[in-house]
Amino acid sequence: MNKILKEKDFIKRIEEISNQKISDCYQCGRCTAGCPFAEFMDAPPNQVIRFIQLGLKDDVLQAHGPWFCAACLVCQTRCPRGVDIPRLMEAVRVLHLRAKEGLIDVDSIDKELLLDAPPLAFMSAFSKYTY
Amino acid sequence: MKFPYYPGCTLYTKAKPLNTSMQATFGALGVEIVELPHWYCCGTTFTLARDNRMSLIAPLRILAKAQKEDSRVLVPCSVCYNTLKRTNYILKQDPEVLQILNEHLEESYDGGEQVVHPLEFFRDNKERVKSKIVKDLKGMKLGCYYGCLLLRPEEEIQFDDPESPTIFEEFVSLIGAEPVEFPLKVECCGSYLVVNSPEAAVEATYRLLKNARGNGAEAIVTSCPLCHYNLDALQAKIKGVHSEFRDIPIFYFTQILAIALGLGADSAGLSQNKVSPISLLKEHNLT
Numbered sequence: 001m002n003k004i005l006k007e008k009d010f011i012k013r014i015e016e017i018s019n020q021k022i023s024d025c026y027q028c029g030r031c032t033a034g035c036p037f038a039e040f041m042d043a044p045p046n047q048v049i050r051f052i053q054l055g056l057k058d059d060v061l062q063a064h065g066p067w068f069c070a071a072c073l074v075c076q077t078r079c080p081r082g083v084d085i086p087r088l089m090e091a092v093r094v095l096h097l098r099a100k101e102g103l104i105d106v107d108s109i110d111k112e113l114l115l116d117a118p119p120l121a122f123m124s125a126f127s128k129y130t131y
Numbered sequence: 132m133k134f135p136y137y138p139g140c141t142l143y144t145k146a147k148p149l150n151t152s153m154q155a156t157f158g159a160l161g162v163e164i165v166e167l168p169h170w171y172c173c174g175t176t177f178t179l180a181r182d183n184r185m186s187l188i189a190p191l192r193i194l195a196k197a198q199k200e201d202s203r204v205l206v207p208c209s210v211c212y213n214t215l216k217r218t219n220y221i222l223k224q225d226p227e228v229l230q231i232l233n234e235h236l237e238e239s240y241d242g243g244e245q246v247v248h249p250l251e252f253f254r255d256n257k258e259r260v261k262s263k264i265v266k267d268l269k270g271m272k273l274g275c276y277y278g279c280l281l282l283r284p285e286e287e288i289q290f291d292d293p294e295s296p297t298i299f300e301e302f303v304s305l306i307g308a309e310p311v312e313f314p315l316k317v318e319c320c321g322s323y324l325v326v327n328s329p330e331a332a333v334e335a336t337y338r339l340l341k342n343a344r345g346n347g348a349e350a351i352v353t354s355c356p357l358c359h360y361n362l363d364a365l366q367a368k369i370k371g372v373h374s375e376f377r378d379i380p381i382f383y384f385t386q387i388l389a390i391a392l393g394l395g396a397d398s399a400g401l402s403q404n405k406v407s408p409i410s411l412l413k414e415h416n417l418t
């Protein structure tokens with residue numbers, strides 16, 4: 001995975017895609033406290049952000065957290081520092097997806113769900129998990 | 132009164148009851164809702180990557196078409212509503228992006244089309260709604276589930292207070308039912324995670340349905356087709372994980388309005404709800 005970018009460019013690249021200043025976060029943990037999906041994440045939102053702050057590219061790219069982010073924006077609403085966390089999560093996903101990693105496997109989608117769920121569920125998932 | 136209407140794709144497929152009940156209720160209120168000519172998909176979930184301009188093309192095209200009809204457009208689907216409003220916000224903030232996209236699409240859109248949700252319309256036309264109510268919903272306890280997309284991000288959507296909104300409860304009171312407060316009314320149902328992390332959506336849905344029930348709700352009202360799907364269809368899966376779970380009917384807000392307006396179960400499209408609300412309506416002498 002560390003083929004994707006040179007280490008030194010990593011923070012800058014995330015900041016560009018997300019339009020966020022990563023040093024704004026002071027690690028209060030409020031984003032993680034309110035995240036409905038933190039329990040499913042190996043590294044919850046504030047930890048992913050900490051990895052980015054420290055330039056720990058491999059840890060960021062290996063974290064599952066961003067894939068469980070539903071872009072619900074609860075954390076964005078509550079962050080006392082005005083950090084748009086889901087934009088950071090999207091930036092991490094986008095780095096993978098543009099390197100053709102982590103793409104959604106259409107064949108593995110539950111067949112019953114395919115027939116049953118509204119198209120916007122799939123359109124949304126495809127827009128988040130393709131490039 | 133005429134109002135341009137953008138239903139969005141889902142209202143023609145899996146969320147037909149939302150479309151049927153929109154048409155029926157607005158008709159009964161004396162408002163002619165007129166579908167935009169030649170509309171397309173809005174692209175669904177808004178992109179959060181700043182350098183992804185491609186995904187602004189679909190919503191811009193809709194907004195530009197709508198502006199040719201009127202200065203306002205009615206949008207009941209929370210996903211479309213969010214995408215169109217966020218697109219407008221970017222286009223207003225960033226003239227360069229607006230210019231590039233306008234040139235690409237050969238449009239001359241200015242970012243100013245007003246996107247109106249039916250709940251906003253009802254809020255601003257209370258007397259019109261109230262005067263047409265014929266069924267007594269008194270004592271029916273409804274939890275108002277906002278979900279994410281009507282509320283956040285606050286600065287861009289400007290719909291209501293993102294942490295303690297009241298517009299939905301006001302609507303439920305207006306039609307004579309009793310709104311029930313529950314803390315998780317603004318929390319996410321799992322959204323598109325249902326596609327590739329269904330366990331997360333099942334858990335999120337379970338939590339918030341239990342929370343609504345625990346606070347006294349007999350049913351839930353919502354406006355988002357994806358929330359409606361998760362809240363309604365995932366109940367069967369929830370029971371597999373949490374055996375104590377009890378079904379709770381999920382209405383689109385226009386379905387319950389159709390009942391209050393006396394338009395009957397067909398106009399409300401109730402037969403398509405997976406968790407049937409019929410026995411609840413019977414209990415309240417509404418069928």
Ligand code: SF4
Pocket residue numbers: 024025026027028029030031032046049078079080081082083085
């Ligand atoms: S809430 Fe904001 S400041 Fe606090 S840890 Fe999360 S991103 Fe950082």
Ligand code: SF4
Pocket residue numbers: 031034035036037038045068069070071072073074075076085086089319
């Ligand atoms: S936007 Fe993502 S990270 Fe933030 S609370 Fe929602 S799911 Fe969690």
